[in-house]
Amino acid sequence: MDLASATSPGLPAGPTVLVPVGSTEQHGPHLPLDTDTVIAVGVATGAAGALGERGRDVVVAPAIAYGSSGEHQDFAGTSSIGTGVLHDVVVELTRSMSTWAARIVFVNAHGGNLTALRGAVAQLVQEGREVAWVPCATEEVDLHAGRTETSLMLHLAPGKVRLDRAEAGNTGTLEELLPQMMAGGVKAVSANGVLGDPAGASAAEGAAVLASMVEDVVAFVARMP
Structure with a gap:
């Protein structure tokens, strides 16, 4: 069920709410700024469908489309709210949703959001809330706007992908690139903003x-009480 399209009396009692969390940030010359959000929504929607087939009442909330993206701020279009604000959004949204939902799960597709999500969920658990977060992640993925994200977008939103503009960026590992990125952001290691090769x-x-990401989220939610 889609929360934005539902009516208040039409909602099931005590559902699980999946909240996609993405970003609005550069994804190289070939992918749109909402790539992370599209992926988060795709994973959450797929998981909701699979859980519904198992008899779970699951609602997919509108995505949080702005995240902590300061590492991409040197690229036009990047629109970041920072870790502190995202933390507060997650906390307040959970407190509100907890009045009618049994549990809330944030489905995250942007690595820069991790600190905010970890801190917010830890605080909320201390408050006694049924809340968790889960990443959209698989083994053997490149870092940013490379083959993995490009493939996902070709599946989820092919009309948004400019394949004729696709080009490789820095293909180093995170361990190799992290010191420079921490000091100067993504621009310090990749002029085109790509970390990988599409x-x-x-x-x-x-x-x-x-499908792999959806399977992981379904398994995670199924283990929740």
Whole structure:
């Protein structure tokens, strides 16, 4: 069920709410600024459908489309609210939703949001809230706007992908790049904002990656009381 399209009396009693968390930030010359948000929504929607087939009442909330993206601020279009504000949004949203939802799960597709989510969820658990967060992640993924994210977007929103503009960026590992990124952001290690190589990306690969992400979220939520 989609929360934004539902009516108040039409909501099931005590549902699980999945809140996609993304960002509005550069994703190289070929992917849109809302890439993380599109992925988070895709994973949450897929998980809700699978959980619904198991008899769970699951509602997908409108996405939090702004995150902590300061590392991308040197690129036009990046719109970041920072860790502190995102933390507060998660806390206040959970407190509000907890008045009618049994549990809230934040489905996150942007690594820069981790500090905010971890801190907010820890605080909320101390308050006695049924809340958690889960990443959209799989094994063997590149860092940013490379083959994995490009494949996901070719599957989820192909009309937004400019494949003719796709080009490789810095293909180093996170361990190799992190010191420079911490000091100077993504621009310090990649002039085009890409960390990886989109070559070989395909919608079929994106569908497989999405299915794996959905499976992980379904398993996580199914373990919750």
